[in-house]
Amino acid sequence: MADAFAAYPDLRHPFEERPIHGSGHTTVLYQGKTICLTETGTGDGLLIRPSDLQQVNGFELKPEGACFEAMCIPLNDQLLVQQDGQEWFNLTAFADLLEQPYVADVDSRVWSFAEIPAKRSNLLADGLAPDFEVTDRNGNVVCLADLKGKKALIVTWSSW
Amino acid sequence: MPVWQHIYEELNDPDFVLISAAQDTGGEAVAGPIFDATNPTYIQVVDENHVISSAFNFVNVPSAAWIDEEGRIVRIDESTYATTHQFGEGEAAFVFGNDIYAPALKDWVKNGANSQYVQSTDKVTGNIRQFTDEQLRADAAFRLANLFRAHGQEGKAEQYWKLAQSLNPDSVNFIRQDMTLTPEGSGGESFFKLVGEFASRGKEMSRPLDLEG
Known part of the structure; x- marks a missing residue:
């Protein structure tokens, strides 16, 4: 077999075990990005600072609700929560409302969110390419908008 | 891999973008040297996630999408191979890939919507896998x-990899x-057992190439 089909058992333990984030911090995963939050609320669900929402999932808080492009989700007291005089955005309640699945390892304070189904409706119905964002090996961010006016072949591969 | 670079150079079209995404969990350490060996000038991504x-x-x-100028x-x-590959010789030879995809790609880059290889929206949406919760x-x-x-936490890594595998078999x-x-490794007994399991479920491990050749 060629090297490309070889195993990489040495990569099974690439590093010494180390913490994912600093003490008291929380990590959110979404669309391949890792976001560290230094402050979250307590209790059930994941309560984040409203000012962190946009960096977490691109939604912006506006008078009409939490908005992403043409989509606006009206806010209510399930989403905006008061706790000890501080306002929090309930990210897990928001995900439930959008039917966005997630998997959490609460002990480690890590929440991993799947894609929001509504964001894929154009792909499934009309064959329009989904938005994506990846960083190339030169550190450049590549997204769907960069391909406008060009033909693109996007191909996946792996050494395995 | 070098074949994609040859195709990209041959097309030499500033309005054609090739994005190659390596899905290695080993990341740059594994995928980087494989990329570098081909001196690629197209966009290279190490897409661990x-x-x-x-x-x-x-x-x-390998899987792929062709996206036109309008984002369609x-x-x-x-199953997207740039050419036919062979490992080994004689009876032990392992052959995979094909020689018909690359010419189809070149035809599309040159002829755009007039290419016979462009599929209709209905065909494309029919080929997009629906997803479940x-x-x-x-x-x-x-x-x-x-x-x-x-972060070196193998126990939890394995726990959630297994969860992913059970949720999306x-x-x-x-x-x-x-x-x-x-x-x-990924080409041993377990892999061939996996091939058998897919076959027994009547499932394809990837959609066959829909081209005459």
């Missing part, structure tokens, strides 16, 4: 596992990347 596959609902490698997909999700959760579980692995991507990190 399978962001591309998740966006397009791919379940195996005109071919998607088929469980499959979306599988993506989330997979990325959680990758984070734990990157059709994803060869999720199973094989995990096999890669075992002493047996």
Whole structure:
């Protein structure tokens, strides 16, 4: 077999075990990005600072609700929560409302969110390419908008 | 891999973009040298979290999408080889890939919407895999596992990789990347057992190429 089909058992333990984030911090995963939050609320669900929402999932808080492009989700007291005089955005309640699945390892304070189904409706119905964002090996961010006016072949591969 | 570079150079079209995404959990350490060996000038991505596959609902490698100037997909999700590959000789030879995809790609880059290889919207949407709530959760579980692995927390990595595999048993991507990190590797007995399991379920591990050749 060629090297490309070889195993990489040495990569099974690439590093010494180390913490994912600093003490008291929380990590959110979404669309391949890792976001560290230094402050979250307590209790059930994941309560984040409203000012962190946009960096977490691109939604912006506006008078009409939490908005992403043409989509606006009206806010209510399930989403905006008061706790000890501080306002929090309930990210897990928001995900439930959008039917966005997630998997959490609460002990480690890590929440991993799947894609929001509504964001894929154009792909499934009309064959329009989904938005994506990846960083190339030169550190450049590549997204769907960069391909406008060009033909693109996007191909996946792996050494395995 | 060098074949893609040859195709890209041959086309030499500033309005054609080739994005090659390596889905190695081993990251740059594994995929980087493989890229570098071909001196690529197209866009290279090390996509440990399978962001591309998740966006397009791919379940195996190599898979691809053609996207036109308006952002419309005109071919998607088929076993995508630039050429025929062979490992070994004689009876032990392992041959895979084909020589018909690359000419079709070149035809499309040159002729655009007039290319006979452009598929209709109905055909394309029919080829896009629908997803379930469980499959979306599988993506989330997979990325959680990758984070734990990157921090040396193998027990939790394995827990969430297994969860991803159970939530989306059709994803060869999720199973094989995990096999890669075992002493047996991704091309050993477990892999061939997996092939048998797919066959017994009447499932294809990837959609065959829909081209005459």
